[in-house]
Amino acid sequence: MSGLAALYNVPSTDIELNNWGFAHLANHRDINRVIYQLLKVQLPAYVLDPINPHDIDTWLYQHQTLHQAMDTVLGISGYDLLDVNWQDPNERAGWILLNSDEHRQACNELGLA
Numbered sequence: 001m002s003g004l005a006a007l008y009n010v011p012s013t014d015i016e017l018n019n020w021g022f023a024h025l026a027n028h029r030d031i032n033r034v035i036y037q038l039l040k041v042q043l044p045a046y047v048l049d050p051i052n053p054h055d056i057d058t059w060l061y062q063h064q065t066l067h068q069a070m071d072t073v074l075g076i077s078g079y080d081l082l083d084v085n086w087q088d089p090n091e092r093a094g095w096i097l098l099n100s101d102e103h104r105q106a107c108n109e110l111g112l113a
Contacts, residue, residue: 003023003026003027004027004100004103004104004107004112004113006019006020006023006024007020007023007024007027007096007099007100007103008096008097008100009096010089010092010093010096011092011096012089017051017053018050018051021048021049021050021051022049024048024049024099024103025048025049027103027107028048028066028070028103029045030107030112031043031070031103031106031107031110031112032045032070034110034111034112035070035073035074035110038110039073041073043066043069043070043073044062044065044066044069046062046063046065046066047062048062048063048066053086056086060081060082060084061082063081064080064081064082067081067099067102070102070106071102071106074105074106074109074110075109076102076105076106076109078102079098079099079101079102081095081098081099081102
């Protein structure tokens with residue numbers, strides 16, 4: 001199982017962003033796999049790693065689509081993860097917290113935490 005704690009780290013360098021992106025995708029894959037195993041529902045799979053900072057809007061849209069599907073299946077009240085200025089450290093930190101909270105809820109529901 002992927003490390004949920006790593007998703008709470010706020011990346012501030014390219015290396016940290018790469019590490020975060022890898023851990024983040026791994027957790028999404030774990031969640032998708034267990035949802036399929038338990039509920040026989042196949043969630044969409046997007047290329048979320050590596051994160052392309054030059055096309056963050058596409059990444060954010062695909063990521064939000066995946067979260068909406070995950071939240072619907074698991075009955076989680078999700079957040080709007082589209083509205084973030086990734087270049088603003090405070091907004092990025094807030095986004096990381098909201099995103100990680102949804103991952104934590106999903107992991108708890110699925111027995112992954």
